[in-house]
Structure formats: structure tokens, C-alpha cells
Amino acid sequence: MTEKITVALAGNPNVGKTSIFNAITGSKQHVGNWPGVTVERKIGKRVYNDVMMEIVDLPGTYSLTAYSLDEIIARDFIIEEKPDVVVQVIDATNLERNLYLTTQLMELGVRLVIALNMTDLALAKGDNIDEKKMQEFLEVPVVSTIGSKGNGIEGLLEAAIDELHKTRVTENVFTYDDQIEENVEKLRAVLESDPYFAHYPSRWFSLKLLEGDENIIKKAKESNSYSEIQKIMNQTDAEILEAKVADQRYKTIQTMLRQVCNINTSHLSGSDMVDRVVTNKVLGIPIFLSLMWAAFEVTFTFGTPFMNIIDIFFGWLAETATNVISVPWLASLVGEGMIAGVGSVIIFLPNILLLFFMISLMEDSGYMSRAAFIMDKVMSKFGLHGKSFIPLVMGFGCNVPAIMAARTIEDSRDRLITILVAPFISCGARLPVYILLAGAFFGRDAGVVIFGLYALGIMVAVLSAKLMRSTILKGEDTPFIMELPSYKLPTLKGSLIHMWERGKIYLKKAGTIILIGVVGVWLLASIPAPGSNGTFASEEVYGTTKSVIGMIGQVLEPLVAPLGFDWKIAVALVFGVVAKEIVVGSMGVLYGVGEDEESLSNILAAGAMTPLAALGLMVFTLLYVPCFACIGVIKRETGSWKWTLFQLIYGTSLAWGFAFVIYQGGTRMGLLA
Amino acid sequence: MLGIPTKSKHTKGHNMNEKTLDFIEPETSVKVLKVTGQKSSRKRILDMGLTPGTRVDVIRRAPLGDPVEFKLKGYNLSLRKREAETVLVEVLK
Amino acid sequence: MTRSYGNKEITFAALAGVLYAFFGLLHIVEGLGIDTGMAGLLFIPGDILGGFCLLVIGAVFLNGLREMLQGINAGVSFVYVGILMSLIFMAVYLLIMGGNLLDSFLVPDDYEGWSVMESFRPGIYLGLLSLIGILYWKDSFSSNEVLVFLEGA
Numbered sequence: 015m016t017e018k019i020t021v022a023l024a025g026n027p028n029v030g031k032t033s034i035f036n037a038i039t040g041s042k043q044h045v046g047n048w049p050g051v052t053v054e055r056k057i058g059k060r061v062y063n064d065v066m067m068e069i070v071d072l073p074g075t076y077s078l079t080a081y082s083l084d085e086i087i088a089r090d091f092i093i094e095e096k097p098d099v100v101v102q103v104i105d106a107t108n109l110e111r112n113l114y115l116t117t118q119l120m121e122l123g124v125r126l127v128i129a130l131n132m133t134d135l136a137l138a139k140g141d142n143i144d145e146k147k148m149q150e151f152l153e154v155p156v157v158s159t160i161g162s163k164g165n166g167i168e169g170l171l172e173a174a175i176d177e178l179h180k181t182r183v184t185e186n187v188f189t190y191d192d193q194i195e196e197n198v199e200k201l202r203a204v205l206e207s208d209p210y211f212a213h214y215p216s217r218w219f220s221l222k223l224l225e226g227d228e229n230i231i232k233k234a235k236e237s238n239s240y241s242e243i244q245k246i247m248n249q250t251d252a253e254i255l256e257a258k259v260a261d262q263r264y265k266t267i268q269t270m271l272r273q274v275c276n277i278n279t280s281h282l283s284g285s286d287m288v289d290r291v292v293t294n295k296v297l298g299i300p301i302f303l304s305l306m307w308a309a310f311e312v313t314f315t316f317g318t319p320f321m322n323i324i325d326i327f328f329g330w331l332a333e334t335a336t337n338v339i340s341v342p343w344l345a346s347l348v349g350e351g352m353i354a355g356v357g358s359v360i361i362f363l364p365n366i367l368l369l370f371f372m373i374s375l376m377e378d379s380g381y382m383s384r385a386a387f388i389m390d391k392v393m394s395k396f397g398l399h400g401k402s403f404i405p406l407v408m409g410f411g412c413n414v415p416a417i418m419a420a421r422t423i424e425d426s427r428d429r430l431i432t433i434l435v436a437p438f439i440s441c442g443a444r445l446p447v448y449i450l451l452a453g454a455f456f457g458r459d460a461g462v463v464i465f466g467l468y469a470l471g472i473m474v475a476v477l478s479a480k481l482m483r484s485t486i487l488k489g490e491d492t493p494f495i496m497e498l499p500s501y502k503l504p505t506l507k508g509s510l511i512h513m514w515e516r517g518k519i520y521l522k523k524a525g526t527i528i529l530i531g532v533v534g535v536w537l538l539a540s541i542p543a544p545g546s547n548g549t550f551a552s553e554e555v556y557g558t559t560k561s562v563i564g565m566i567g568q569v570l571e572p573l574v575a576p577l578g579f580d581w582k583i584a585v586a587l588v589f590g591v592v593a594k595e596i597v598v599g600s601m602g603v604l605y606g607v608g609e610d611e612e613s614l615s616n617i618l619a620a621g622a623m624t625p626l627a628a629l630g631l632m633v634f635t636l637l638y639v640p641c642f643a644c645i646g647v648i649k650r651e652t653g654s655w656k657w658t659l660f661q662l663i664y665g666t667s668l669a670w671g672f673a674f675v676i677y678q679g680g681t682r683m684g685l686l687a
Numbered sequence: 688m689l690g691i692p693t694k695s696k697h698t699k700g701h702n703m704n705e706k707t708l709d710f711i712e713p714e715t716s717v718k719v720l721k722v723t724g725q726k727s728s729r730k731r732i733l734d735m736g737l738t739p740g741t742r743v744d745v746i747r748r749a750p751l752g753d754p755v756e757f758k759l760k761g762y763n764l765s766l767r768k769r770e771a772e773t774v775l776v777e778v779l780k
Numbered sequence: 781m782t783r784s785y786g787n788k789e790i791t792f793a794a795l796a797g798v799l800y801a802f803f804g805l806l807h808i809v810e811g812l813g814i815d816t817g818m819a820g821l822l823f824i825p826g827d828i829l830g831g832f833c834l835l836v837i838g839a840v841f842l843n844g845l846r847e848m849l850q851g852i853n854a855g856v857s858f859v860y861v862g863i864l865m866s867l868i869f870m871a872v873y874l875l876i877m878g879g880n881l882l883d884s885f886l887v888p889d890d891y892e893g894w895s896v897m898e899s900f901r902p903g904i905y906l907g908l909l910s911l912i913g914i915l916y917w918k919d920s921f922s923s924n925e926v927l928v929f930l931e932g933a
């Protein structure tokens with residue numbers, strides 16, 4: 015019978031935790047969310063020496079305070095779920111700050127194993143670390159690893175299993191000054207006499223109480239001894255204490271480091287040299303912008319043939335299905351509904367995979383935090399984070415990967431705002447609509463109009479961000495405290511795994527929503543409206559007044575009439591939710607000219623709508639409900655229907671408002687008449 | 688704007704070298720005296736190693752002037768000026 | 781402190797800097813609709829954004845040149861980053877070229893009269909220069925972590 019144990023993987027961000035996790039679990043991993051929040055949770059399995067290990071990847075944290083969601087998750091997992099062993103991955107080139115977390119894990123009294131990672135880089139830098147001495151000093155097993163190459167993983171697993179079978183677990187003690195110790199002892203006495211606290215490491219819990227940790231105080235409030243606890247707490251000043259505690263921890267670490275290693279600090283490292291260039295006062299921003307252009311071109315231009323392959327394949331499949339199935343409505347359901355639906359999910363995959371491959375290169379190399387450093391000033395003006403820039407720029411190609419790219423933003427509020435405003439950035443799929451309408455109505459000025467639409471999208475996005483920040487998502491500003499990790503060589507394998515992970519999440523989570531949406535619209539367009547005498551899914555019904563969607567269009571007409579739109583436009587807009595470029599195609603069908611864009615623009619320009627209404631329609635297309643794929647990823651990334659719905663309503667109201675002002679205002683003022 | 692009162696307060700102190708971190712020019716080294724500010728950001732700044740007595744090198748400002756990059760304890764950290772303002776330091780000669 | 785660069789680095793920075801900046805400018809000028817007559821010969825179609833990128837790479841090299849001439853030791857880091865960037869862009873242009881080629885088989889209608897050389901860009905052949913630079917200086921660079929970084933890119 016094999017033993018089953020849980021191993022939690024902890025560590026600072028950027029220390030190679032993901033690499034170690036991948037090296038341990040291989041492809042046997044599952045990505046989900048921590049219960050109730052959208053922080054990612056990865057779990058993997060590995061059998062080693064007959065021990066079945068479940069590896070839980072904790073969020074990367076610098077500390078275990080209660081101020082960030084990530085820290086609370088990591089900490090609660092350790093104290094509530096009590097994993098059998100905690101492995102902390104440490105960056106050997108950055109021992110001092112990494113060991114700060116170690117001191118906290120040790121105070122938690124967990125069975126701890128240290129993976130001393132990046133030993134190759136430490137060696138190259140000329141640092142000399144004596145692991146044996148470190149192990150003696152900390153009384154915790156220390157194993158050297160090179161995560162990117164998978165070296166030292168077996169040793170690490172062995173150490174973890176050994177640690178499990180040791181009887182002794184010391185609640186490792188760092189002594190603080192006498193006054194603190196005295197109060198800690200008093201509190202411990204209280205905690206240990208109350209069975210409510212039996213679950214928690216008492217020394218750690220006492221210290222946290224004295225530090226004024228809100229999360230811990232909340233837990234203590236539920237006990238019967240809280241009044242007694244409060245008395246002791248009131249004797250200390252949390253502010254002074256927390257500085258002292260942090261100071262003491264760092265002092266202990268320094269004492270140890272002096273004995274166990276010899277760190278070479280003299281020379282200008284390769285990282286510093288690269289940084290001098292890429293964050294250069296004059297060249298920093300141009301370099302960043304040109305790299306953005308490169309990422310954009312690879313994602314969207316290089317992605318085009320792959321999208322075409324998917325398009326051609328599904329087109330062929332739909333046609334074949336339609337030909338093979340002899341029942342017309344079934345053929346249409348399978349061909350135009352289901353196969354086209356699946357196709358419209360998969361069509362985004364090349365962009366998503368390519369973009370995430372590049373984001374992964376940027377993150378793993380360490381450039382991503384430089385990008386945030388460079389752009390933060392601009393973004394913070396609008397209440398966003400430096401890291402929001404990349405998702406927004408990618409939005410010009412396609413909003414779907416852009417929204418997913420918001421993952422790189424750590425702070426949940428910054429991330430949410432970025433996701434909510436990203437759909438306003440004008441994506442490639444809206445361009446055909448602009449080209450048709452601007453071409454038909456504005457002739458030589460079409461370029462200016464289209465440029466204006468892009469500019470409007472950017473403005474709406476950043477101003478909305480500002481607005482949300484100061485209204486519905488107000489609250490204490492999260493401090494901007496960002497490490498600039500040293501540059502590292504990304505590994506192909508690491509980036510491919512990351513890329514595939516994103517692709518899988520997209521297909522599984524967003525895919526269903528998109529599929530349901532697309533098939534739903536097909537149904538609406540195919541079911542004959544009550545009272546009309548067409549047959550289900552027949553050509554004469556599909557998308558016309560005789561279908562439910564046509565009926566909806568007529569119901570909607572009064573709503574869009576003030577914008578100068580008729581029911582046909584309303585229907586086209588409903589279709590546009592499937593994918594915005596479809597607005598053009600469906601207008602063609604509705605105006606009875608089929609796929610021929612030229613005759614469509616002739617009909618429109620001949621008086622089917624006014625130039626003002628056309629302008630309003632373009633603006634409306636820009637701002638209203640994004641496509642199903644966007645809706646799917648917004649839901650997946652925010653984890654909430656409420657926020658998804660908010661985005662839809664907010665965007666559509668804005669769209670309506672803008673179009674109204676343009677049409678009514680313009681008509682009154684006699685513009686473009 | 689926000690920084691001005693803080694500046695006058697700390698440059699008028701007894702020690703002329705005592706300043707807040709946001710006023711330190713790049714390529715200067717300082718020693719941390721105290722971290723003020725709101726609880727959550729104070730705690731995080733301390734956790735990142737800006738404890739009293741720590742030596743911090745100011746490396747550079749971002750191209751647009753904010754945030755600022757520092758080196759301490761062998762690693763690089765960036766803070767917006769708003770956060771740097773809460774760190775009281777003494778310039779090292 | 782010993783200087784970490786010599787005349788070779790200086791010459792390389794000057795050459796690469798001038799070439800990248802010049803071709804970048806040509807791209808931009810063509811993109812603004814001014815015919816320089818070099819479009820066909822040097823594969824420089826109008827491309828404002830692409831031209832901007834080449835210009836940036838040129839500026840990185842030239843700034844390194846400036847610093848090295850002033851005797852600033854770390855000036856050579858601009859040459860390293862310039863090389864890295866030129867290789868990145870070479871890869872990007874090659875990918876785009878491959879992508880276009882593939883696309884031309886998939887949707888031939890959109891590519892009537894198109895030949896693959898239309899996607900051939902200065903970003904590709906100028907990248908060869910950096911490739912030679914890297915191979916040539918491998919030894920003198922390899923004591924430096926930056927090269928470790930470059931090699932895998």
C-alpha cells in the first residue's frame with residue numbers, strides 16, 4: 015500500500031517555483047482556482063519511492079502577512095489544511111530576502127525542506143554557499159537544485175519523505191527582544207489553555223496577534239479567551255513591534271549568512287548591464303514599444319495562416335456535413351450552428367497560444383517587470399498598473415487573448431479593471447465594419463474616421479478605468495512594491511507548458527460559453543417567429559423578419575430608432591455578438607445583397623442610412639457587448655457573472671449614449687447633412 | 688504636490704541628511720531610519736527588507752520619472768514615489 | 781578597472797548603428813509615401829512601425845558607440861542589447877515571412893502576384909551582421925553573463 019502525502023510548494027515570486035513544480039510533476043498537473051477567489055491553484059501528482067505525493071503550488075509570496083490575498087491563501091493553506099511537508103524554493107542568488115519567508119515558515123512549525131534553486135547562477139556570479147552549514151544552522155534539510163534543468167529533484171523528494179518520517183518537529187525559535195518574548199509567553203499560556211487554539215502553532219499565533227494581524231485577530235475573536243488576549247495585546251504597540259520583528263528576522267539571517275556563504279557583490283552583473291539599456295531614460299520606452307510591435311506581429315501576423323487553416327478546415331467540415339445530412343434543418347444545425355460554433359472557439363487558439371508563448375518569454379526572462387517599471391507612470395494616471403499596458407495593447411489585435419493576458423497583473427483590483435476596460439480597445443474584427451461604413455459614407459476621409467474610432471476606444475478604456483477606480487472599485491490603494499528580478503534565460507519547455515496551460519483553460523472554460531452563445535444565436539435566427547409560416551432553419555426564415563431574431567429586431571427597433579438605426583441594423587448587431595465582423599455579412603443578407611460588400615455600401619450610401627447614423631453605428635460596434643469569445647473569457651478571468659454582466663451593460667449603455675449624441679446632436683446641428 | 692510638506696518637515700530636522708527616499712538622487716546610497724505610512728504598505732515595505740539600518744542604493748528613476756529603482760540586500764526593488772515617500776533615510780557619505 | 785571593450789566593439793557598434801538607423805529611416809520615408817527608389821533593390825517597402833523598430837536598434841548601437849567613445853565602460857552593454865534585439869527582430873521577420881508563405885498557399889486569391897521576397901526585409905539581412913558579431917566575439921564575451929543570456933535567445 016502506498017503512502018499518500020501532501021507537499022506544499024512555497025517561495026517568493028520568480029525563484030523558479032514553477033520550474034520545480036513542472037520538474038516534479040511533469041505533465042500530471044491540474045490548474046484551477048483556489049476556492050472562492052480567482053487566484054490560480056495548481057496541483058500535480060508524483061509517485062516517488064512508493065509514496066504518492068500530491069504537490070500543491072502555493073501562490074508566490076515574500077512574506078506571510080495578511081495584506082495580500084496571495085499571502086492569506088498560502089498561509090491559510092498551511093495552517094488550516096496542514097500539508098505534510100512544505101518545500102520552500104529559494105533563489106540562491108538572493109538568499110537574504112528569500113530566507114525571510116523561511117523564518118516565517120519555521121515559526122509556523124511546519125516540516126520544512128529547502129530547495130536551494132538557481133545554484134548555477136549563484137556559482138556563475140561567484141557566490142559560495144555552504145549548504146551543509148546552512149542546514150545545520152537552520153535545522154532544516156537543504157537540497158541544491160537547478161529548476162530549469164530539473165537537477166536535484168530526486169534529492170528534494172527524498173529529503174521531503176525523510177523529513178516526514180522524522181519524529182521531531184521543532185517550532186523553531188527565533189528569539190526577539192525580552193519585552194516581546196514576555197508578551198509572547200503570556201499569550202501562549204492563554205492560547206494553550208483554550209482548546210479552540212489547539213489547531214494553531216501557538217508561538218506563531220501569539221506573535222501575529224501582537225503584530226496586529228487582522229486575519230488572526232478575527233480568528234481569535236471567535237474564541238472565549240479573547241478578552242484576556244486583548245488585555246495582553248493592548249500592552250504592546252503593534253507598529254513598533256512589527257518593525258522590531260522584521261528587523262530581528264533579518265538580523266538572524268545576516269548572522270547566518272556570514273557563516274554559511276560568501277557573496278560576491280563587487281561587480282556590475284549582466285542584469286545590471288542589460289537594465290542600463292532597457293530602462294534607459296531616452297531609449298527605454300522606444301525599446302519597449304518596438305518589442306511590443308514584435309510581439310504583436312508574431313501573435314497576429316504570424317498567427318494568420320493558422321487561423322486560415324482552422325477556418326478552411328471548419329468551412330470544409332461544415333460543407334461536408336451539410337451535404338451529407340439530407341434533412342435540411344439538421345444539416346443547417348450541424349453545419350451552420352454546431353460546427354461553425356466549434357470553429358469560432360478554436361479560431362482564437364493560434365493567437366492565444368502565440369501571445370502566451372511570448373508573454374511567458376517576457377515573464378521568465380524578467381523583462382515583464384521592466385516593462386511595468388517603464389510604463390507605470392502613464393498607467394497609474396488612469397488608476398492602472400504598469401502591467402496593464404500589455405493586455406491593452408494586445409487588444410488591438412484581439413480582445414480575447416488581451417483579456418487573458420491580464421493574468422500577469424498580481425493585484426486583483428488592477429486586474430479586474432484591466433479586464434473590464436480591455437474590450438473597448440478596437441480589435442481587428444471591428445475593422446471590416448469600419449472599412450465598409452467609413453468607405454461608403456466618408457470616402458476620402460475614411461482614414462481619419464477610422465483613426466478617430468481607434469482613438470475613441472483608447473479614451474473610453476482609460477477614462478473608464480479612471481472612473482471605476484474612483485467609484486465602484488475604490489478603496490485603499492495597493493502599494494506598488496515590485497521586485498525587478500535578475501534576467502534569466504527562459505526555457506523553451508517552460509514557455510511551451512505555460513502556453514499550453516492557457517490554451518487548455520481557454521478551450522475548457524471559455525469554450526463552452528462561446529459555443530452556447532453561437533448555437534443560441536443560430537437557433538434564434540432559425541426558429542420561425544410565431545405567426546409566420548416558414549419552416550425551421552429554412553433559407554427563407556434564417557435571419558429574416560420571419561425568424562425569432564427578426565422579431566427581436568423589430569421589438570428592439572424603438573430602442574435603436576433614436577440612433578437612426580432600423581430593425582435590420584438591430585438584427586445585425588445581435589449577430590455581431592457572435593463575432594463583430596459578422597455585422598457586415600448579416601447586413602448584406604438583411605439588405606438583400608448577399609455577401610457583396612460593394613452593393614451593400616451602395617445601398618447604404620444611397621439612403622438606407624444617414625452618414626451620422628453610420629458614424630453612430632461604428633461607435634456602437636466599437637463599444638457595445640463584446641463578442642461571445644470575449645464574454646467567455648471575461649467570465650472565466652473574473653470568475654463572476656456579475657462583473658461580466660456589468661461589462662456588458664456598461665459598454666452597451668456607453669455605446670447607446672455615444673451613438674445617440676452623435677445622431678441626435680449631429681442632426682440638430684445639421685452636421686454631415 | 689503631496690511630497691512638499693514631507694520634504695520641508697524632514698529637511699528642517701536636526702540632521703540635514705535626513706530625507707524621505709523619494710528625494711534621493713540616483714547613484715546615491717542611503718541608510719533606512721524608519722518606515723512610516725499606512726499599516727499595510729508599511730508592513731510590506733519592511734517585509735521586503737527596508738528595515739532600519741539597511742543600506743539602500745538608489746539606482747535610477749524610470750524614464751518618465753516614476754517609479755524608482757533601488758538595490759538592497761543584493762536584489763532590485765522598485766517603489767512608486769508615493770511609497771518611497773514613507774521611508775525616512777539618511778544619506779551615506 | 782580594465783576596459784571591457786576594444787576597437788572591434790567600437791567599429792561594430794558604429795557599423796551596425798549606422799546601418800540599422802539608415803534602413804529604419806528608409807522604411808519610414810517610404811512609408812510616408814516618398815519614393816526613394818530603393819524599395820525594390822534593398823527590399824525596403826514602406827513600413828513606418830517596422831522602420832521605427834530598426835531605428836530604435838540603430839539608436840541603441842549608436843548610444844553604445846557614444847558611451848564607449850567617452851570611455852564609459854558599461855557602454856558596451858548597449859552593443860549586447862543591440863545584438864540581442866537585432867536577433868529578436870530577425871527571428872520575428874523570418875517568422876512573418878514563413879507565415880506569409882504558408883498563407884499564400886492557403887488563400888492564394890489574396891496573394892495574387894505576390895512573391896515570398898516581398899516579405900524579405902532588412903531586419904533579416906542586417907540580423908546576419910549580429911550573428912557574425914556574436915560568433916566572432918564569443919570568447920571575449922563569454923566571461924560575461926550577458927552572453928549566457930544571448931546564446932539561448
Ligand SMILES: Nc1nc2c(ncn2[C@@H]2O[C@H](COP(=O)(O)OP(=O)(O)OP(=O)(O)O)[C@@H](O)[C@H]2O)c(=O)[nH]1
Nearest residue numbers: 027028029030031032033074132160161162378504
Ligand atoms: N539558470 C537557472 N534558471 C532557472 C532556474 N530555475 C528556474 N529558472 C528560470 O527562472 C525563470 C523563472 O522561473 P519560474 O519557474 O517561472 O519562476 P516562478 O517562481 O514560478 O515565478 P513566478 O511564477 O513568477 O512566481 C525561468 O526563466 C526559468 O527557466 C535555475 O535553477 N537556474
